[in-house]
Amino acid sequence: MTTSAISIRHRLTRLLFLSSGAVLALTTIAFCTYEAVTFRHSSIQQLRTLSQAIASNSTAALAFDNTQDATSVLGAFRAEPHIVGAALYDSHGRLFATYPQTAAASSFPMHPGMAGFAFTRSALAGFMPVVEGTSHLGMLYVQSDLGAMYARIELYALIVVLVIGLCSALAYLLSRRLQHELLRPIWALAETARAVSERHDYSVRANRTGTKEFDLFTDTFNQMLTQIQGSESRLRDQLSRLSLLQQITRATGERQDLPSIFQVVLGSLEQDLPIDFGCFLLHDAEAQSLTVSALGIAGRVFADRLGLADMSVIPIDQNGLSRCIAGQLVYEPDVLEVPFPFPQRLASAGLRSLVISPLIVENQVFGVMISTRRESQAFSSGECEFLRQLSEHVALASHQARLYGALQKAYDDLRLSQHTVMQQERLRALGQMASGIAHDINNAISPVSLYTESLLEREPNLSERARGYLVTIQRAIEDVARTVARMREFYREREAQLTLARVDLNAAIRQVAELTRPRWNDLPQQRGLHVELNMDLADALPEIMGAEHEIRDALTNLIFNAIDAMPAGGTITALTRKVTGGDGHDRSVIEVRDTGVGMDDDTRRRCLEPFYTTKGERGTGLGLAMVYGMVQRHSAEIEIDSAIGVGTAVRLSFPAHTSSVVSVVHGAKPATVNRRLRILLVDDDPVLIKSLQDTLQEDGHVISVAHGGQAGIDAFTVSEQRAERFDIVVTDLGMPQVDGRKVAAAIKEISAATPIILLTGWGQRLIAANDTPPHVDKVLSKPPRLAELRAAFVELLP
């Protein structure tokens, strides 16, 4: 029994008790009031009658002064126990006789009062005249206690209690009966409601009880249950579809390509909605057709019956497909009734219901999703709505997949660009520094170069040995100059003026092996180590086009690295191979492999960076960077395989030389100016300017020197004023305050015809950048060579 049922029952009981109690109370009060009034009245009347009788019998006693008789007459009051006192007064108002006889006179009024009876607080008392005929003989006083009234009240109270008890019992029985009548249907309803709420079984119904109002209530309740049942099942369907939608959305979100998105959607639909056959068609707007992009796995049998396979093309006819392409969701409850090819094709495969939902991205239908079932009328409106939402999700996911692909590509491009830019930036910074160093070195070796050249030319009496030394010095200086130039330029693209020649890689590696023998053979042997260099050279290795000295340097670096990687000795293998690349062109490959310590991934990734070294203070961090610069300049490729503890293999792959063009090798064309020239040399480096002055003077020219830009301009101005014009001006480029460009500009302003040769430690770069400053007629790089200077003079002075 539930709390509310108890409450209703209690309320009903209380209601009945209250109403019957109220009626009883009112009745009792009315009755008691009536009784009280009438009882007082009748009590007075009774007492008056009694008194009348006694008074009437007392007349003779009073008339003839017979107290004894009077007393005996008053004794008649004994019959009435509530009369507690009576007295007779004679006509003079004197107390004549009393009842009871022995009562004290003081218990009675001293004198008779007015005739009549009245209630006092504790008694009913009064006077009655004693009259015989017309003669007033005296007064009778009678006093009655209220015992009669109290007895009456007690009797009434008893009756009231009995009546109330009986009424209550009756009311209780009635209320029980009524409660049962009233509450039975309510309990039945409550029982049904509880069954519904506890078991969530909305199919139970409450029974009618035969009471009009309750039947109405029950019917309404049952109707409500029916509605709830309907709503609940719809809600359940909706929920399951929602969870399916969520599941599919999550699954599609995890995929980034259209086919797998379509596949996962179809798989979920076939398994969970379910559908019998589903597919995705992509829209080709130009061809006005749809192409099958994905077919459901479970519905494969229908696909076979339909003759659909991946990439099958379905023409868009005047049917649901065209409406769907226009952006509508199309539902055909029975395809048999649709007289168009595609629905008829489905019908022939045994499919009856069809839903076509568009895949729309940015207001463009890029495809459709087709869902079918064997039964006709098989899709509810909820399912159609679900398919519509699903197609929106799929469209969105497809769109995102495309965007993701594009983004990924952009990201990859960007990363590649960034990598390249970073690499170039590093090399550029390094190049700037290197060119500063190169400038200084070039300046420093210029005198050595000039004097050596001059000595070799002009001192025929030199001993063979001295001449040999000088030649060696000259070659060494040239090597230094080239090295400095390379050091500056290893980061650059191959330059136009880089001299390319046929290079035989086999010969190059043999030379390098011979040149580096002291490092890999002699030095380790002194420390008791054994390093072996094996060569495995291909016979028919194609020649390549390249700068042989750069390639030699690169190979040397690789051999040195291999030796350094084997502190405990080991084997270096140098091998060459001819391979055919992916583009069908032959390539010559040279590989240097060691059995050394190897590199970890980080080292391998960074080993080409300039200044990255694992050799501590012994290394410059430039070896492999220079190799890389060479590789780039030669359009070659570099591959590095390395494993810790196994060793490292560096592979350089050069495109094989196919063209028959033979590069022009500069031949030394002796050229001199036969006349005596007035030359102004401008340079802030006194050693360099001295050596230039010395060597050019030996050629017979008149040399003036200016140790600085401003000094040079001044010297030129002065000579102009003296009409001692200089035939040519040779100026350094890099000078403090007034540099070579300014000198050139100033001189050209004074004498536009005077040729100006600019000497620069950055000469190679200026040339490469096609950066010949204005007013400069020729740029020569340092260290200047006499031959070049002479050639320039010939070129510039007619």
Added chain:
Amino acid sequence: MAVLARTLPGWLCSLAACVVLLQGAIAADSPSEYQVKAVFLFNFSHFVDWPDQAFKSPTEPFTIGVLGADPFGSRLDEAVRGEHIAGHALTVRRFNSIDQLDACQILFIDRSETPQLDQILRALGHRSTLTVSEIDGAAQRGVMVEFVTESNRIRLKINVDAAHAAGLPISSKLLRLADIVSPANGSRTP
């Protein structure tokens, strides 16, 4: 003792006051014998059912006669002054002898008429006159009501047969107070 001593004068004062009052009351209120008898004579008029033949006419006064010497003086006149019985005004008449006797409703026969009592009674015959006397044994001799003084109280003896013979029914209330006397049986009480 202190309480007694203090209240004793109060008690004495109260007692004295009571004695004085009682003496005064007795002196003032204690009626004389004939004063009482006069009232009794008058009261007899209430307790007898007077027949119509008792009065010659409706306007005839109700007469109380006194035969013989008058022991009442003015007391009887005072007792009946202004009274009426059934529309009849009350008067008192005095008769010296039987010869003078006229119609009256109540006749008091004085002690002085003792010798002529029987004669008087014969003379009255069956007239509707209530006879009252204080002569000893009067009731035995045929007087209807006899005053008897016993221990200072006046008592009544009534000869019911005589009253009946005269056609005067006497109220039972009165009879209850009196000794009923019949000539044959002598005195009896109700």
